[in-house]
Amino acid sequence: MTAEYLNHKLECPFCGVIRLQIPADAQPATPIHCAECGKYLGTWDELQTDFEQQGGTEGIFRLDRGRILKLDSSK
Template sequence: MADAQYLNHKLECPYCGTIRLRIPENVEPHTPISCEDCGEHLGMWDELQTDFERQGGTNGVFRIDKGRIKRLA
Protein backbone atom coordinates (compact mmCIF):
# COMPACT_ATOMS: atom_id res chain seq x y z
CA MET A 1 0.00 0.00 0.00
CA ALA A 2 1.14 3.57 -0.62
CA ASP A 3 2.30 5.84 2.20
CA ALA A 4 -0.87 6.50 4.24
CA GLN A 5 -0.11 10.24 4.47
CA TYR A 6 -0.48 10.89 0.76
CA LEU A 7 -2.86 10.01 -2.03
CA ASN A 8 -1.29 9.16 -5.38
CA HIS A 9 -1.76 7.07 -8.49
CA LYS A 10 -5.01 7.79 -10.38
CA LEU A 11 -6.26 10.43 -7.94
CA GLU A 12 -3.29 12.72 -8.58
CA CYS A 13 -3.49 14.46 -11.93
CA PRO A 14 -0.49 13.41 -14.04
CA TYR A 15 -0.76 16.68 -16.00
CA CYS A 16 -0.77 19.31 -13.25
CA GLY A 17 -0.06 17.31 -10.07
CA THR A 18 -3.14 18.33 -8.06
CA ILE A 19 -5.79 16.13 -6.46
CA ARG A 20 -9.00 17.94 -7.35
CA LEU A 21 -11.64 15.86 -9.08
CA ARG A 22 -14.53 17.27 -11.13
CA ILE A 23 -17.35 14.92 -10.08
CA PRO A 24 -20.89 15.40 -11.43
CA GLU A 25 -23.78 15.38 -8.95
CA ASN A 26 -25.32 12.15 -10.28
CA VAL A 27 -22.06 10.24 -10.71
CA GLU A 28 -22.27 6.61 -11.89
CA PRO A 29 -19.48 3.97 -11.99
CA HIS A 30 -18.96 4.59 -15.75
CA THR A 31 -18.95 8.43 -15.47
CA PRO A 32 -15.74 10.01 -16.85
CA ILE A 33 -13.94 12.14 -14.24
CA SER A 34 -11.58 15.00 -15.03
CA CYS A 35 -9.22 17.25 -13.09
CA GLU A 36 -10.93 20.34 -11.69
CA ASP A 37 -7.78 22.45 -12.19
CA CYS A 38 -6.66 21.60 -15.74
CA GLY A 39 -9.67 19.70 -17.15
CA GLU A 40 -7.73 16.60 -18.27
CA HIS A 41 -9.48 13.20 -18.15
CA LEU A 42 -8.39 11.12 -15.11
CA GLY A 43 -10.46 7.97 -15.54
CA MET A 44 -13.86 6.51 -14.83
CA TRP A 45 -15.45 7.02 -11.40
CA ASP A 46 -15.29 3.29 -10.56
CA GLU A 47 -11.55 3.18 -11.39
CA LEU A 48 -10.84 6.19 -9.20
CA GLN A 49 -12.85 4.84 -6.25
CA THR A 50 -11.07 1.48 -6.55
CA ASP A 51 -7.67 3.21 -6.51
CA PHE A 52 -8.69 5.30 -3.49
CA GLU A 53 -9.80 2.19 -1.58
CA ARG A 54 -6.58 0.39 -2.53
CA GLN A 55 -4.61 3.24 -0.95
CA GLY A 56 -6.38 2.90 2.37
CA GLY A 57 -9.79 4.45 1.80
CA THR A 58 -11.52 5.14 5.10
CA ASN A 59 -8.72 3.32 6.97
CA GLY A 60 -6.19 5.94 5.85
CA VAL A 61 -5.79 9.68 6.25
CA PHE A 62 -8.48 10.58 3.68
CA ARG A 63 -12.03 9.53 2.81
CA ILE A 64 -14.45 10.33 0.00
CA ASP A 65 -17.63 12.01 1.27
CA LYS A 66 -20.30 12.94 -1.29
CA GLY A 67 -17.68 13.10 -4.05
CA ARG A 68 -15.22 15.21 -2.05
CA ILE A 69 -11.93 14.02 -0.59
CA LYS A 70 -11.70 14.92 3.09
CA ARG A 71 -8.67 14.67 5.36
CA LEU A 72 -9.32 12.71 8.56
CA ALA A 73 -8.07 14.14 11.87
Protein backbone atom coordinates in the same frame (compact mmCIF):
# COMPACT_ATOMS: atom_id res chain seq x y z
CA MET B 1 5.66 13.40 12.18
CA THR B 2 5.70 12.16 8.58
CA ALA B 3 3.36 13.46 5.92
CA GLU B 4 0.79 11.11 4.44
CA TYR B 5 0.06 11.33 0.74
CA LEU B 6 -2.28 9.74 -1.75
CA ASN B 7 -0.86 8.83 -5.13
CA HIS B 8 -1.82 6.91 -8.25
CA LYS B 9 -4.91 7.97 -10.25
CA LEU B 10 -6.28 10.57 -7.85
CA GLU B 11 -3.40 12.98 -8.39
CA CYS B 12 -3.58 14.62 -11.79
CA PRO B 13 -0.46 13.63 -13.78
CA PHE B 14 -0.78 16.83 -15.81
CA CYS B 15 -1.01 19.56 -13.15
CA GLY B 16 -0.27 17.67 -9.91
CA VAL B 17 -3.38 18.57 -7.92
CA ILE B 18 -5.96 16.25 -6.37
CA ARG B 19 -9.25 17.90 -7.25
CA LEU B 20 -11.84 15.84 -9.05
CA GLN B 21 -14.75 17.12 -11.13
CA ILE B 22 -17.50 14.61 -10.25
CA PRO B 23 -21.08 15.00 -11.46
CA ALA B 24 -23.76 14.62 -8.77
CA ASP B 25 -25.25 11.67 -10.66
CA ALA B 26 -21.92 9.89 -11.35
CA GLN B 27 -22.22 6.23 -12.35
CA PRO B 28 -19.35 3.68 -12.41
CA ALA B 29 -18.60 4.42 -16.11
CA THR B 30 -18.84 8.22 -15.77
CA PRO B 31 -15.64 9.89 -17.02
CA ILE B 32 -13.97 11.99 -14.33
CA HIS B 33 -11.76 14.98 -15.09
CA CYS B 34 -9.37 17.13 -13.09
CA ALA B 35 -11.24 20.18 -11.79
CA GLU B 36 -8.05 22.25 -12.13
CA CYS B 37 -6.90 21.56 -15.71
CA GLY B 38 -9.81 19.52 -17.13
CA LYS B 39 -7.75 16.48 -18.18
CA TYR B 40 -9.34 13.01 -18.09
CA LEU B 41 -8.35 10.97 -15.00
CA GLY B 42 -10.42 7.81 -15.39
CA THR B 43 -13.88 6.48 -14.77
CA TRP B 44 -15.62 7.02 -11.44
CA ASP B 45 -15.30 3.29 -10.73
CA GLU B 46 -11.53 3.30 -11.45
CA LEU B 47 -10.93 6.29 -9.20
CA GLN B 48 -13.02 4.90 -6.33
CA THR B 49 -11.19 1.56 -6.62
CA ASP B 50 -7.82 3.32 -6.53
CA PHE B 51 -8.88 5.34 -3.48
CA GLU B 52 -10.03 2.19 -1.66
CA GLN B 53 -6.74 0.42 -2.46
CA GLN B 54 -4.90 3.28 -0.77
CA GLY B 55 -6.82 2.94 2.47
CA GLY B 56 -10.12 4.49 1.45
CA THR B 57 -12.47 5.12 4.34
CA GLU B 58 -10.30 3.00 6.65
CA GLY B 59 -7.23 5.15 6.05
CA ILE B 60 -6.35 8.73 6.92
CA PHE B 61 -8.22 10.23 3.96
CA ARG B 62 -11.87 10.56 2.99
CA LEU B 63 -13.27 11.21 -0.49
CA ASP B 64 -16.04 13.80 -0.10
CA ARG B 65 -17.77 15.32 -3.15
CA GLY B 66 -14.61 15.08 -5.23
CA ARG B 67 -12.28 16.43 -2.55
CA ILE B 68 -9.71 14.41 -0.66
CA LEU B 69 -9.83 15.26 3.03
CA LYS B 70 -7.17 14.22 5.51
CA LEU B 71 -8.80 12.87 8.66
CA ASP B 72 -7.59 14.11 12.03
CA SER B 73 -5.61 11.14 13.33
CA SER B 74 -5.41 12.58 16.86
CA LYS B 75 -9.04 11.67 17.64
